[in-house]
Amino acid sequence: MPTVSVKRDLLFQALGRNYTDEEFDELCFEFGLELDEITSEKEIISKEQGNEKAEGASDVVLYKIDVPANRYDLLCLEGLVRGLQVFKERIKPPVYKRVMPNGEIQKLIITEETAKIRPYAVAAVLRNIKFTKDRYDSFIELQEKLHQNICRKRALVAIGTHDLDTLSGPFTYTAKRPSDIKFKPLNKTKEYTACELMNIYKTDNHLKHYLHIIENKPLYPVIYDSNGVILSMPPIINGNHSKITVNTRNVFIECTGTDFTKAKIVLDVIVTMFSEYCENQFTVEAAEVVFPNGKSYTFPELAYRKEIVRADLINKKVGIRETPENIAKLLTRMYLKSEVIGDGNQIEIEIPPTRADIIHACDIVEDAAIAYGYNNIQMTLPKTYTIANQFPLNKLTELLRHDMAAAGFTEALTFALCSQEDIADKLGLDISATKAVHISNPKTAEFQVARTTLLPGLLKTIAANRKMPLPLKLFEISDIVVKDSSRDVGARNYRHLCAVYYNKNPGFEIIHGLLDRIMQLLNVPPGEKKGGYVIKASEGPAFFPGRCAEIFARGQSIGKLGVLHPDVITKFELTMPCSSLEINIEPFL
């Protein structure tokens, strides 16, 4: 969930009234926001870097507000205020208009070289805008929030904003060899080639995260004006030449990306939020984008879409009984201008360009419910009549767990993920013999594979509890995972039961006795006949030679028991003899 940080006093000024922290928290809760933290720049710095560094920092009160991940229109002060004011019916939702320029329209021409790397671009102009320090900061901050969220860290969309008065169109969006791109990037004093820049930014804490997007591509995206001035090298950096400042009056905005829909949404969000400060409020000057196939589009789209939803559907989904007129009023408070039409039961809803999150009637239903107030909805119990059933494997597991504890063994709960070493090397096995599934992106060795046996987890549990009095008797009944090409995903779980006995003597007879007890509980008689169970001398690298047996029950091998090999004991950092038992319980279902 993105967090937006706004100055409290600025927020209250824009909202036209003051709130106590509790009142504002309550308002947020109702609207689906969360007042996450009340702080100040000074407090933040002092927390992160100590009191000394915080000396002289601003102590203006900041509200940190959590915004739902699909509400891009609430990612800045301007949007938050507009949303809340409409919600409280203090203002009517503004209507956003795209207008043609008096002179020639700004053009962005996309060449076909971009196709393989970043094929889409959209653009618009904010004409005669008036920034202040706070507005300017908010404008930059919004771009950053969009980059981090809908733009997927610039991978899907990257935004460039430029002082149009320093440039001269038409603009060209193309892709070139990195060595052929040379310009003075934002906030640098000399020119670098793209190759040099990629090197420089490797140590830049902010930009280094975006380099991978184009790093290994033969051509890098780049935007020029008609004089060959570089506006930006998306998605990495803008040029210094067209840098915007507090004094900039005309802003050229370009968004490039790999997802056309999202690029259009991002552009719509920026211009709807900041056209508030244009001389003609809420108007945006159009720009033309010519695609390589020659087709030309005008942006921003600023599309208003109409949906018709029946009032009784909304009532039925929410569980309320409101008149269509009331529902239309509720929706209007959510920035969705609505009116009753047709037979009097239909509501026509206008979805503004700021509400890209509304893609289905269910989204409209939710907004009606929010405006009605979730906590005002009458709670009722559904009449759904059903008979409950347990999942048989879990039912058996639950029964066995209790009797294992009654037999004097204590239950452990160990991780399903572990290192290759745990399930192979430490048990004297080769990893290829384990049929283990492998994780492709583990951050540490602890998450290399899913366990194929429960034994390592129990041995590690003992190792972490060596201070406890002996003997230690542990068990676990849980799932292991192995590859299995007969399953749709190519792997499956097996429910295993594992027990260990750790003491000054190996206690094979105790583990053997536990097996006898388990078989008694499962009603499996001793002996090979009539689906009984037997143990037969066997061997395994994890066991001490001559102290290992394979367990057969109901005509199949279900596991092994024995005294662990001293090498295994040592590798798990243990010092005492230990015997263990591990079986698959699924044959007993």
Added chain:
Amino acid sequence: MADGPVAEVLLRQLEAADGGLDSAELAAKLGVDHQAVVGAVKSLQALGEVIEAELRSTKRWELTAEGEEIAREGSHEARVFHSIPQEGLAQSELMRLSSGKVGFSKAMSNKWIRVDKSAADGPRVFRVVDNVDDEVQRRLQLVQGGQAEKLGEKERSELKKRKLLTEVTLKTYWVNKGSAFSTSISKQETELSPEMISSGSWRDRPFKPYNFLAHGVLPDSGHLHPLLKVRTQFRQIFLEMGFTEMPTDNFIESSFWNFDALFQPQQHPARDQHDTFFLRDPAEALQLPMDYVHRVKRTHSQGGYGSQGYKYTWKLEEARKNLLRTHTTSASARALYRLAQKKPFAPAKYFSIDRVFRNETLDATHLAEFHQIEGVVADHGLTLGHLMGVLREFFTKLGITQLRFKPAYNPYTEPSMEVFSYHQGLKKWVEVGNSGLFRPEMLLPMGLPENVSVIAWGLSLERPTMIKYGINNIRELVGHKVNLQMVYDSPLCRLDAEPGPPRTQGAV
């Protein structure tokens, strides 16, 4: 029979004594070791109200072995002085005397003797004065006579420094008759024996009273893990509410069932390498229900079922990618898909509690794997009010009654609501679960009828357990670093009962 001869004597003395007696005095009087009297006092105390004994501690000065020798035979310096005849003594000879070394230097500094270094056959020692006053001996004799208080603080500490005196603390009892005083106390039996039962001798025997303040001996037993005890209770609650358990025994899931089927777009941040464990082997799912896959693809990329869709290029390769499931909602999706294939539609209530995996940054409250609890109800005409009603009943069974609901965003539910409960301890509202109605874009491609709604909610198993058992670090609860003492000590899990203080002892 009394409890040993000393106890017997003590009782007789006490009968005669007026106002009690001192254990040390009695020991001196009887000529026995003080410890023997103390033992008698304690054994009589154990009998109940026979005697009353008050512990007193007194400090006393005592002579050391060397001090006693001096009190008897005079100080080293005096002994040196007396051993010197009129005509003097060779220093070498003097030094051979037992008190020679110490006595010589002391007698010198007292100016009792002198050394003539010019004597013909080596240094010779002569008396300087005719008589000496052996102050050290006199003082030690005072202490010996119990008159240590007559010595000044400085004198005592000087003698202590010379290791002739030591201060000892003596613990004595002041013994008085108790309310059940008697001189004829018979020995008490400690336990009932089979012989006493058969002979009937238990009738005539007094029994030693039990100390009910002592701890009992804990039984040897196995223990269930606290988190899984809580799991059992949650299963119980769902079963009480008529919910059927879904199969969740597949940790490995395809991206299709984990994300795509839930209408979670392929560029969603949760599908990032940073958040999800993907598999290298087996890297891809082998089979997917292709008819259904096509409907899902169309809904994502073009919309349909009343939806605008996400309008992006949906890729099958992305859906085939195997992963460790990030939520059990993937199992719910499979269960709902199976439900949708059954005609005619029959309402269903499902639940599951099982492990899920996140490639997250680990800290005191987050691990890479945790348990998710999920409840699902599918029926015609379910409303948000129904969801809230079911949640109210569910949380009431957990002992949580004060609930409120906050609008929220989840990719696969709409409307969505976060569930908050008022935490009495923290004095604030805390999130206890997440819920919503599954999106039509998820349900309709499965083939569920259009007027069927599915309400669902989820929460983690670890969080309520940590609150329940007062555990701050999740590693103490889950995984091999568990504190087994905590497992041994953990109480029953009764979710609707008032929480008590955590009882884990010795958790080092």
